[in-house]
Amino acid sequence: MIVVADIGNTRIHIAAFEKSRMIEDWYLLTPRETASENFELELTEFMKSHQTLFAKPHFEGWILCSVVPWLTPIFGEMVRNLIGVVPTVLIRSSPLPISLITGESPTIGIDRLIVAAAAYDLVRSSVITVDIGTATTIDAVTDEGLFLGGIILPGPKLWLDSLHFGTANLPKTEIEKKNSVIETTTTGCIQAGLYNGYRHLLDGLVRQMRSELAQRSQHDSSIYLTGGSAKHWCENFPNWCFHPDLLLSGLARSKVWSKESTKVGDCRRHDNTPKIIG
Secondary structure, three states: OOOEEOOOEEEEEEEEOOOEEEEEEEEEEOOOOHHHHHHHHHHHHHHOOOOOOOOOOOOOOEEEOOOOHHHHEEEHHHHHHHOOOEEEOOOOOOOOOOOOOOOOOOOHHHHHHHHHHHHHHHHOOOOOEEOOOOOOEEEEEEEOOEEEEEEEEEEEEHHHHHHHHOOOOOOOOOOOOOOOOOOHHHHHHHHHHHHHHHHHHHHHHHHHHHHHHOOOOOOOOOEEEEEEOHHOHHHHHOOOOOOOOOHHHHHHHHHHHHHHHHOOOEOOOOOEEEEOOO
């Protein structure tokens, strides 16, 4: 059994995998830096209440990725103190089935790379990933597994929060499916604007990215939809592959990627020349 954790901006998603199958998952709120002591108590309580997960010989290790730099060492140190295991933290130079264009995009988040790698690992041809979370990212990978990059935009909940906190009278609301763009109540207008606006936004951006990616690949690109808020739009795109836990699956697969890789951090340039990047 492998335990994985995705430390995101809003939530920490923890899951247990057995033979590449997720058997259970849990959420913790990502703390603010000023509230780290409370988080330490929460994580300690979680691990004590799930001791069977970490019992040998079936426990194989803990793998995590993080987009919250200050929390990563705290999380790792707590895991080490509580169960005597140092978690494996995936970084840009970790073995992945995709490669980066040398010298470009030095700040690409590890979460985007793992999502793209997990999707490419499933199809082994050109792929576009749409990850809807606190932020929404849409990324492209070629037939050869070259990560081209993509776009970042505010996630739907940030969209809703900006309307509430940036105005005097607009209420705070939740994501809700609205097929019509003609609503009468203020809340309904906000929900219809978000739901339909985001639907058209995703459709248009993916169409353009697919067209651009077609110039670099021989096959039609597969499209994978994932992320915490992706469920609200999966019915709108029946030809897309809905895989809500693609990042966690990638973390669990990283042990296989490590065994398959001949060199840690081995990434190809655009001319396929091997190059180690940090």
